[in-house]
Amino acid sequence: MSNGESRPVSTLRLAERMSRLGTESAFEVLARARALEAQGRSVIHLEIGEPDFDTPPHIVAAAVQALRAGHTHYTPATGIPELREAIAREVSRTRGVEVGPERVVVTPGGKPIMFFTILALAGEGDEVIYPDPGFPIYESVIRFAGARPVPLTLREENNFAFDPDELRSLVSERTRLVIVNSPHNPTGAVVGRDALAELARLAQDRDFLVLSDEIYSRILYEGEFASVASFPGMLDRTIILDGFSKTYAMTGWRLGYGVMPPALAEQVTRLAINCNSCVPGFVQLAGVAALTGPQDDVSRMVEEFRRRRDAIVDGLNRLPGVRCLRPAGAFYVFPNVSGLGKDSRTIARDLLDEAGVAVLAGDGFGRGGAGYLRFSYANSLENILEALERMGRLIETRYR
Incomplete structure (x- = not known):
């Protein structure tokens, strides 16, 4: 190799500890869902644990003021x-x-x-x-x-x-x-x-x-x-x-x-x-x-989450082969879908690919999650109800 030329890296040798580092399946499912949307598919996002509300205005104003003040x-x-x-x-x-x-x-x-x-x-x-x-x-x-x-x-x-x-x-x-x-x-x-x-x-x-x-x-x-x-x-x-x-x-x-x-x-x-x-x-x-500052926005958000929680729990429990506890906090439900006769990863994949509903397989949260799905109800009530309808149609045509 002549002087001035760099030697190509033939193999990237990673430290052993990198093999012990996991990830979050939510971001992987989000990427797949975005790819489907890029193809013109309609996808309802119930996979990401992120409130769908804007940051309260007084918090944003405080940050803007701080930036202008040189912080x-x-x-x-x-x-x-x-x-x-x-x-x-x-x-x-x-x-x-x-x-x-x-x-x-x-x-x-x-x-x-x-x-x-x-x-x-x-x-x-x-x-x-x-x-x-x-x-x-x-x-x-x-x-x-x-x-x-x-x-x-x-x-x-x-x-x-x-x-x-x-x-x-x-x-x-x-x-x-x-x-x-x-x-x-x-x-x-x-x-x-x-x-x-x-x-x-x-x-x-x-x-x-x-x-x-x-x-x-x-x-x-x-x-x-x-x-x-x-x-x-x-x-x-x-x-x-x-x-x-x-x-x-x-x-x-x-x-x-x-x-x-x-x-x-x-x-x-x-x-x-x-x-x-x-x-x-x-x-x-x-x-x-x-x-x-004022906490009114937090109270309103929690009340809206409560409304969505009740709608998604009631809707899931009406679906054949599905049962779901009513959670006391956060903005997730974890329905048991073992009655559908398929593993949770297959069901999650079918929901996304065939019904356009992005959710997470329960075993992405550990072995104890096998047979469950995680739904985030940090989405509008209208979208949650549409997602339930889509899931119901999938169960009727695919799993019954």
Whole structure:
């Protein structure tokens, strides 16, 4: 090869850890759905977990004002003081515990809290218990960190809440972290106070921490939200994951946060510095406006989600071979479609390819999701009703 010529790469050699990293099927299904739409097909999108509402105007106005005021430079890696203080006040009020800003780390979305917490706490030989079915990134990051993922099966007969006795049987001397998500993706289940109390007792008896994913805490239809961090002795054993994406329809803003023991916050901040440096100041000031401003838009959104939830649950339960629990939170339903005689991946594919309805196969959320589908009802009531009609026609012609 002559001087000045570059040598072509014959084989891309990836690090072994990349083989342990998973993905989210929602984005894969979205890409397939968009390809069908590009061919002129009509597709109703019930696959993506994203509110179909605009960010409230006063939040947008706060970001615009911040941009014009020059908030376009680096910010502290933990977050600006105004936002960390606002988060601390909000968490103190809603969880009933005294939280200071030294416990708060602001991140670009909620996923970094998940990623950084697991990387900081779990390594080779450690175990992390996670919900199954559950958000697929839990297992993905556990494996990437080199730890062993231990699934805690959530069952329909238990309204998809975890069984404390089953959790107790999974905890070992190697358990470093237990992940709980309430309200839950993909089922919409809400964990009750009794189960959380048992989790709190177990965490203190067996000396592990809890990552409590509370990103849907404001999207609740029945009862009151409860956090494991609120139980005696648990504030220093809990990492609360929350953010602005779901509550304030701010998915594209990428603004989340974690509330955790100060010693862990220092380590998570080190990871943030190595990864993303900081979150833009104008985005954080929009977050301050979200927390301290009017909450009417949130209430209206939740009421509309309630209306859609009732319509989709009632419609699914009228379909032959389908049964569906009524979720207490989030904006997902998780119908059991095992009565249709096909596996959930086949049904999801047929719904998209033949009926133009994009949904997710339940086993994309873990083995416990086999035989289920996940529908996001973050779409208009009109589209939800049309999707139910299309599904009904598919069942009648294809599965009966």
